[in-house]
Amino acid sequence: MMARPADRGPEFLQGLAGQLLVNEPMSRHTTWRTGGTAQYFYTPADRQDLLALLARLPGDIPVHWVGLGSNLLVRDGGLSGIVIRTAKGLNEITVHPGRVLYAESGVSCAKIARRAAQCNLTGVEFLAGVPGSFGGALAMNAGAFSGETWQWVKQVEWVDRSGNISIHPSAEVRHAYREVELPAETWILGGWLALEKAGPGYRGRDRIRDFLDRRAASQPVQSANAGSVFRNPAGDFAARLIEEAGLKGRESGDAVISPVHSNFIINRGRATSADIENLIRLARNEVRRCSGIELETEVRIIGEAA
Numbered sequence: 001m002m003a004r005p006a007d008r009g010p011e012f013l014q015g016l017a018g019q020l021l022v023n024e025p026m027s028r029h030t031t032w033r034t035g036g037t038a039q040y041f042y043t044p045a046d047r048q049d050l051l052a053l054l055a056r057l058p059g060d061i062p063v064h065w066v067g068l069g070s071n072l073l074v075r076d077g078g079l080s081g082i083v084i085r086t087a088k089g090l091n092e093i094t095v096h097p098g099r100v101l102y103a104e105s106g107v108s109c110a111k112i113a114r115r116a117a118q119c120n121l122t123g124v125e126f127l128a129g130v131p132g133s134f135g136g137a138l139a140m141n142a143g144a145f146s147g148e149t150w151q152w153v154k155q156v157e158w159v160d161r162s163g164n165i166s167i168h169p170s171a172e173v174r175h176a177y178r179e180v181e182l183p184a185e186t187w188i189l190g191g192w193l194a195l196e197k198a199g200p201g202y203r204g205r206d207r208i209r210d211f212l213d214r215r216a217a218s219q220p221v222q223s224a225n226a227g228s229v230f231r232n233p234a235g236d237f238a239a240r241l242i243e244e245a246g247l248k249g250r251e252s253g254d255a256v257i258s259p260v261h262s263n264f265i266i267n268r269g270r271a272t273s274a275d276i277e278n279l280i281r282l283a284r285n286e287v288r289r290c291s292g293i294e295l296e297t298e299v300r301i302i303g304e305a306a
């Protein structure tokens with residue numbers, strides 16, 4: 001069937017090399033499998049194509065970047081403006097002589113962990129179980145098993161809305177636990193990791209396998225979720241506080257506070273983003289009431305309510 005002209009999107013998005021989708025359900029692009037539609041959803045073919053897109057964007061159109069949508073709750077009313085998806089087009093990965101690995105933001109975290117280990121570079125094996133993109137890991141300072149992404153960052157390159165690219169050493173970028181301060185309307189194109197040379201007898205694959213096994217034993221890896229919903233407050237664990245508030249297994253529609261790990265909310269199949277947000281609100285209110293602690297979300301919540 002021929003697309004109606006209205007389905008092709010506006011003139012300024014025509015003739016680019018990447019893929020444009022109009023009114024694309026974000027449930028196809030988030031690990032929670034929920035969320036309304038994105039007005040325009042664009043996957044650049046490569047870096048040049050991304051720059052061509054940025055050069056054409058009118059100044060007033062909202063821009064949202066996503067990687068693999070593993071830390072994202074998009075509300076059911078969806079997103080106006082354009083979503084730019086890095087995972088697919090920005091996928092260069094290079095290991096430089098020495099111990100530096102460069103990757104573009106669309107490369108998956110798992111690929112980075114594997115490539116580093118294959119090259120006998122150690123440090124980021126923990127990324128193997130983070131189901132996001134490198135750009136997402138850099139934007140969120142993803143971490144696990146006492147490792148953190150920014151512990152290994154040498155420098156990052158970012159692009160602003162006008163397409164200006166600049167490189168910034170890690171000391172220039174304020175970062176903390178699950179937090180990175182980027183200038184407004186600036187997005188990460190790629191980053192360089194300075195890793196450690198592994199010693200004799202290093203078996204990267206075994207180390208990665210061990211991390212994946214530990215994760216499988218403690219997290220609801222079979223159900224749709226977005227990892228830890230809340231950041232751990234200083235000196236405590238969000239999961240412990242949620243469990244103490246008696247919320248393990250609580251439901252809203254088809255969303256459930258995981259009986260396996262209380263800081264995970266799972267979608268049993270038909271949950272909406274509103275169901276998930278109800279549980280987020282419930283957990284914050286009950287934890288505040290029971291322990292006086294204000295939980296902050298680690299997941300990013302965007303879009304309009306239905």
Ligand SMILES: Cc1cc2nc3c(=O)[nH]c(=O)nc-3n(C[C@H](O)[C@H](O)[C@H](O)COP(=O)(O)OP(=O)(O)OC[C@H]3O[C@@H](n4cnc5c(N)ncnc54)[C@H](O)[C@@H]3O)c2cc1C
Nearest residue numbers: 067068069070071132133135136137139142143144188227
């Ligand atoms: C089963 C499971 C386990 C998980 N385990 C962990 C874990 O152990 N540790 C951990 O830290 N996280 C974990 N997560 C959360 C998530 O995988 C990480 O936060 C990941 O880094 C997000 O990457 P993403 O590409 O999916 O980002 P998205 O969800 O696509 O985006 C998240 C945020 O980053 C921004 N962003 C994405 N790409 C860019 C870019 N290139 N430039 C600027 N901003 C960008 C987005 O705009 C958004 O605000 C887990 C999630 C799941 C589902």
